[in-house]
Amino acid sequence: MEDFCALSNDLVCLPQDPQTIFVYWIFTPQRIKALQEFLAKLKPEAKLSLRLRCPSSPSLEQEIILSSWEKGSHYFRLIDPHLVYCLELGVRTLEGDFVVFTRSSEIKLGPLEGEKSALFPAGEKESSQEPPYPLPSSFSLRS
Numbered sequence: 001m002e003d004f005c006a007l008s009n010d011l012v013c014l015p016q017d018p019q020t021i022f023v024y025w026i027f028t029p030q031r032i033k034a035l036q037e038f039l040a041k042l043k044p045e046a047k048l049s050l051r052l053r054c055p056s057s058p059s060l061e062q063e064i065i066l067s068s069w070e071k072g073s074h075y076f077r078l079i080d081p082h083l084v085y086c087l088e089l090g091v092r093t094l095e096g097d098f099v100v101f102t103r104s105s106e107i108k109l110g111p112l113e114g115e116k117s118a119l120f121p122a123g124e125k126e127s128s129q130e131p132p133y134p135l136p137s138s139f140s141l142r143s
């Protein structure tokens with residue numbers, strides 16, 4: 001069986017539950033080569049990384065170094081579902097700086113099971129036709 005070869009560059013974020021996000025990536029050989037050449041000229045020691053960032057609470061940031069550039073996956077766990085996050089692909093330099101290559105739109109997972117939505121004050125009945133909060137959806141950063 002031949003090895004799978006990506007036809008596009010994908011970074012996909014899939015909410016699993018109110019406190020977990022699953023991320024996977026697939027990059028084409030051409031994109032990997034371009035990234036490696038770019039980093040070799042700019043910052044050869046920099047490590048390609050994914051960062052889940054909470055702008056309102058930087059202490060909740062989670063980051064991983066990509067062990068495989070071609071394809072891989074990771075679970076970001078213990079996320080506060082009440083806060084807004086974004087996923088960033090970039091590099092961490094030896095100086096400690098994070099250089100962002102691309103950033104997702106906002107990610108908010110919503111209230112935990114059993115919590116009341118802020119849209120319905122106590123005593124009001126929730127509609128069975130509409131969810132009480134925006135349902136999380138997946139997103140893909142594709143090039």
